Amino acid sequence: MSTQVHPSITTTRAMDTLPKLLHHHAHTRPAHPAMREKDYGIWQTWSWKQVYDEVLLLAGGLAALGFRRGHTLAIVGDNRPQLYWSMVAAQVLGGTPVPVYQDSVASEMQFVLEHAEAHFAVVEDQEQVDKLLEVIDRCPSLGTILYEDPRGLRDYQQPFLHSLDALREKGREFIACHPTFLEQELQQGKGSDIGVMLYTSGTTGKPKGVMLSFDNVLITARNNVEMEGLTADEEVLAYLPMAWVGDHLFSMAQAYVCGFTVSCPESGETLLTDLRELGPTYFFAPPRIYENILTTVMIRMEDASRAKQWMFKAALELARKVGVRILDGEAVSAVERLKYWLGALLVYGPLKNVLGFSRIRLAYTAGEAIGPEIFSFYRALGINIKQIYGSTEASVFICVQPNGQVFSDTVGLPAPGVEIRIAESGEVMFRSPGVFHAYFKQPDKTAEEKTADGWVHTGDAGLFDERGHLKIIDRAKDLGRLTNGGMFPPKYLENKLKFFPFIKEAVAFGDQRDHACAFVNIDLEAVGNWAERRGLPYSGFQDLAARDEVYELIRDCVNQVNADLARDPLLSSCQIHRFLLLHKQLDADDGELTRTRKVRRRFIAERYAEQIEALYDRSRPSVHVSTEVTFEDGRKGKVEADLRLADAEVHPAATAPLRKAG
Amino acid sequence: MSAPPLSSTASAAAPSGKRPIGDVILSVQNISLRFGGVRALTNISFDVRQHEVLAIIGPNGAGKSSMLNVINGFYHPQEGKVFHKGKERLKMKPHDAARAGIARTFQNIALFKGMSALDNIMTGRNTMMKSSLLDQMLYWGRAQKEEIAHREFCERIIDFLEIEAIRKTPVGRLPYGLQKRVELGRALAAQPEILLLDEPMAGMNVEEKEDMCRFILDVNDEFGTTMVLIEHDMGVVMDISDRVVVLDYGRKLADGTPHEVRSNPDVIAAYLGGH
Numbered sequence: 001m002s003t004q005v006h007p008s009i010t011t012t013r014a015m016d017t018l019p020k021l022l023h024h025h026a027h028t029r030p031a032h033p034a035m036r037e038k039d040y041g042i043w044q045t046w047s048w049k050q051v052y053d054e055v056l057l058l059a060g061g062l063a064a065l066g067f068r069r070g071h072t073l074a075i076v077g078d079n080r081p082q083l084y085w086s087m088v089a090a091q092v093l094g095g096t097p098v099p100v101y102q103d104s105v106a107s108e109m110q111f112v113l114e115h116a117e118a119h120f121a122v123v124e125d126q127e128q129v130d131k132l133l134e135v136i137d138r139c140p141s142l143g144t145i146l147y148e149d150p151r152g153l154r155d156y157q158q159p160f161l162h163s164l165d166a167l168r169e170k171g172r173e174f175i176a177c178h179p180t181f182l183e184q185e186l187q188q189g190k191g192s193d194i195g196v197m198l199y200t201s202g203t204t205g206k207p208k209g210v211m212l213s214f215d216n217v218l219i220t221a222r223n224n225v226e227m228e229g230l231t232a233d234e235e236v237l238a239y240l241p242m243a244w245v246g247d248h249l250f251s252m253a254q255a256y257v258c259g260f261t262v263s264c265p266e267s268g269e270t271l272l273t274d275l276r277e278l279g280p281t282y283f284f285a286p287p288r289i290y291e292n293i294l295t296t297v298m299i300r301m302e303d304a305s306r307a308k309q310w311m312f313k314a315a316l317e318l319a320r321k322v323g324v325r326i327l328d329g330e331a332v333s334a335v336e337r338l339k340y341w342l343g344a345l346l347v348y349g350p351l352k353n354v355l356g357f358s359r360i361r362l363a364y365t366a367g368e369a370i371g372p373e374i375f376s377f378y379r380a381l382g383i384n385i386k387q388i389y390g391s392t393e394a395s396v397f398i399c400v401q402p403n404g405q406v407f408s409d410t411v412g413l414p415a416p417g418v419e420i421r422i423a424e425s426g427e428v429m430f431r432s433p434g435v436f437h438a439y440f441k442q443p444d445k446t447a448e449e450k451t452a453d454g455w456v457h458t459g460d461a462g463l464f465d466e467r468g469h470l471k472i473i474d475r476a477k478d479l480g481r482l483t484n485g486g487m488f489p490p491k492y493l494e495n496k497l498k499f500f501p502f503i504k505e506a507v508a509f510g511d512q513r514d515h516a517c518a519f520v521n522i523d524l525e526a527v528g529n530w531a532e533r534r535g536l537p538y539s540g541f542q543d544l545a546a547r548d549e550v551y552e553l554i555r556d557c558v559n560q561v562n563a564d565l566a567r568d569p570l571l572s573s574c575q576i577h578r579f580l581l582l583h584k585q586l587d588a589d590d591g592e593l594t595r596t597r598k599v600r601r602r603f604i605a606e607r608y609a610e611q612i613e614a615l616y617d618r619s620r621p622s623v624h625v626s627t628e629v630t631f632e633d634g635r636k637g638k639v640e641a642d643l644r645l646a647d648a649e650v651h652p653a654a655t656a657p658l659r660k661a662g
Numbered sequence: 663m664s665a666p667p668l669s670s671t672a673s674a675a676a677p678s679g680k681r682p683i684g685d686v687i688l689s690v691q692n693i694s695l696r697f698g699g700v701r702a703l704t705n706i707s708f709d710v711r712q713h714e715v716l717a718i719i720g721p722n723g724a725g726k727s728s729m730l731n732v733i734n735g736f737y738h739p740q741e742g743k744v745f746h747k748g749k750e751r752l753k754m755k756p757h758d759a760a761r762a763g764i765a766r767t768f769q770n771i772a773l774f775k776g777m778s779a780l781d782n783i784m785t786g787r788n789t790m791m792k793s794s795l796l797d798q799m800l801y802w803g804r805a806q807k808e809e810i811a812h813r814e815f816c817e818r819i820i821d822f823l824e825i826e827a828i829r830k831t832p833v834g835r836l837p838y839g840l841q842k843r844v845e846l847g848r849a850l851a852a853q854p855e856i857l858l859l860d861e862p863m864a865g866m867n868v869e870e871k872e873d874m875c876r877f878i879l880d881v882n883d884e885f886g887t888t889m890v891l892i893e894h895d896m897g898v899v900m901d902i903s904d905r906v907v908v909l910d911y912g913r914k915l916a917d918g919t920p921h922e923v924r925s926n927p928d929v930i931a932a933y934l935g936g937h
Binding site: 039040041042151152154155266267269270273 | 813814817820821826830880
């Protein structure tokens with residue numbers, strides 16, 4: 001394991017809590033920018049000293065309101081500097097922050113607040129205050145709610161409701177009366193304290209509170225910093241939910257270890273603009289964001305003039321040939337290097353600039369498999385995008401692809417300090433310094449997931465390939481079998497479908513059946529644009545998804561997937577025989593996706609049981625569906641449609657290379 | 663130079679609920695308006711009170727838009743008087759009305775399609791820009807400071823209306839509901855005391871209407887802006903207005919709370935189509 005630390009990193013392993021690291025930066029490099037937020041159209045900056053002062057004010061205010069060691073502080077909202085600071089403020093006082101997914105509906109929020117026994121909550125705005133007020137009666141420990149944005153809250157009279165401005169004022173008074181208290185509290189914290197509690201998104205059952213110590217988070221963060229050579233000069237955009245462990249690692253732990261700058265976007269909708277303005281050097285995004293960006297680029301290129309389209313295509317072709325090899329440091333002829341340089345000057349450079357990727361030195365993706373085309377597109381442009389494999393229980397890092405050994409079908413080698421073994425069942429297990437302390441109040445679940453000697457079950461089925469890289473096939477419990485004995489990895493099929501820009505979401509069925517079928521969700525933006533280009537009128541999602549032309553479009557995609565599957569002897573039996581296009585988008589509000597947008601396969605199998613049966617009944621050309629939908633404001637409505645069942649082309653399992661279908 | 667507070671009527675926060683409805687701020691008395699032989703308005707009188715949301719309803723051609731045009735000085739009625747804050751208002755031009763704190767939006771969106779949302783909203787500050795043309799061309803001295811202060815004010819409106827993502831988008835490319843929101847933003851940029859909204863929700867879908875209702879109520883609530891609006895959607899009118907004036911063929915049929923108006927037999931017969 002390398003222990004080389006970049007010279008610009010001044011923190012040491014002895015600084016074992018986030019507040020201690022903050023204290024260090026505030027005193028050794030007070031003027032260095034720590035945080036930015038775009039507000040009123042301008043990037044506002046706070047230095048490490050300013051952040052430290054803000055955190056102390058908040059901590060003082062919390063102390064004045066009775067927040068003590070061992071208390072729990074819930075955080076609900078988009079990525080806002082004040083919310084990040086509130087987390088550290090709670091840690092200064094020896095409390096545990098619990099960030100909650102901000103788009104949870106009130107009942108989901110109630111579960112977490114009640115289970116975590118939150119004493120205080122810091123929330124972003126009226127929307128979140130309203131949700132908490134709805135459930136506060138069922139959260140007996142929750143005594144105080146603090147909000148950042150006062151808009152619309154002027155007339156709220158609840159005595160337990162305060163603004164963060166009021167809290168700061170209380171903090172000022174508190175510090176005046178107790179000038180040394182906060183610093184003493186801060187120094188009392190130690191690495192083994194529970195630094196944060198993160199609720200897993202609940203792909204299966206109710207969320208579990210994962211308790212992570214400062215040591216878990218900080219040692220893991222530092223190991224990765226050393227491996228990747230991150231410095232104090234990194235720029236990071238904090239835009240993924242604060243309740244997600246990745247954000248905690250990238251935007252807090254690593255930022256505090258290195259002392260780099262974290263910026264918060266203006267709003268969810270301005271993300272791409274903010275990304276472009278900021279130009280991060282270290283970037284994380286789930287595959288869907290890379291996918292969306294690529295889709296947008298491709299859609300816009302189709303509107304470009306012929307000459308530009310030709311240039312773009314030619315440059316991309318070249319990049320596909322040599323870009324990845326150049327990035328991986330392989331030998332490339334001088335002529336091709338020159339051509340690539342020209343391409344960078346004319347196409348890749350401007351394109352990266354438009355996307356805000358000009359300065360990226362390290363980009364990670366994880367969470368789902370990323371399409372090989374998407375992956376190689378970015379790498380061909382010279383963006384060092386790599387896959388990682390991790391979980392909340394591991395403080396993120398289990399596997400990381402090392403520079404120069406990046407393959408789209410693996411998740412890389414074990415991260416520094418991580419041991420991995422494959423259990424008899426094919427399940428991946430790991431042990432590392434980042435292994436979580438326990439699930440809060442659920443010793444039985446802890447014992448299920450974590451062995452006495454510290455090995456953790458991931459629930460993923462995987463194997464090591466000949467290069468020693470870990471390959472994840474599917475969730476261990478989702479891995480099914482067809483009646484003919486063939487392997488059926490549903491997620492693998494779904495991902496293959498989702499790699500087409502026209503397909504937003506897919507659900508594959510086939511376990512204990514003689515062949516595979518699938519539900520497909522079209523991508524409204526991509527298919528809508530395609531339809532517009534062809535002068536195809538449509539009135540909305542449902543109408544578009546029912547069009548014959550769209551069915552043909554998706555059939556082509558499915559056929560290609562089948563052709564691809566037919567080439568692999570292990571997987572040729574799980575080609576998709578029939579499919580249907582869903583009349584509505586799968587939605588987390590309807591329980592069909594998790595909050596991190598993963599398909600909840602069992603729920604869907606139950607809800608759409610009749611439609612699945614129809615797919616397997618060759619005699620039926622269509623099936624009726626009627627589903628309840630939940631609107632954003634919580635009201636419920638009904639959507640009905642007749643869905644057409646379409647056949648796809650199935651290829652015989654071939655040993656010889658197959659001619660491309662279509 | 664820092665931006666002035668968003669609210670022009672900086673009254674203290676109300677203890678509960680919305681701001682209390684205050685005194686009469688604008689009063690129209692016995693207004694009659696004719697275009698040649700066409701009688702657009704006949705002997706109309708009503709008051710607008712501070713901080714209230716007043717809806718004017720009526721069938722097509724009832725004279726609703728004409729009434730707004732009289733209030734903001736675009737039409738000059740042949741008979742009748744308009745009192746603004748207790749003073750009789752003499753003949754004036756719309757820009758005088760704008761200076762006096764009356765802003766409006768239009769039935770057919772009247773934005774500059776080729777300009778960005780931000781620039782459109784900035785035009786709402788026009789009456790407050792004091793620097794000379796030369797200063798502005800050179801972006802020098804006072805013009806620079808003024809521009810920054812106005813921009814800050816507009817950014818607060820953008821934040822309030824949640825249109826950050828379209829700040830730099832040419833308005834012509836925006837969907838209808840967002841254009842309406844930008845138009846509201848431009849009207850707000852003038853820091854009006856009275857805001858006249860001509861069918862702010864026409865042609866919107868349910869979701870857009872809900873958004874717009876929320877913004878209208880928020881503006882009324884946060885800034886205490888008095889609102890006079892024309893609207894066809896009776897659900898909306900009954901939900902958000904404090905008082906309703908009903909016009910029919912240029913005459914006033916009724917004037918009262920939504921509940922009173924709804925149960926008024928004349929209104930039911932003439933407008934709501936009851937039996």
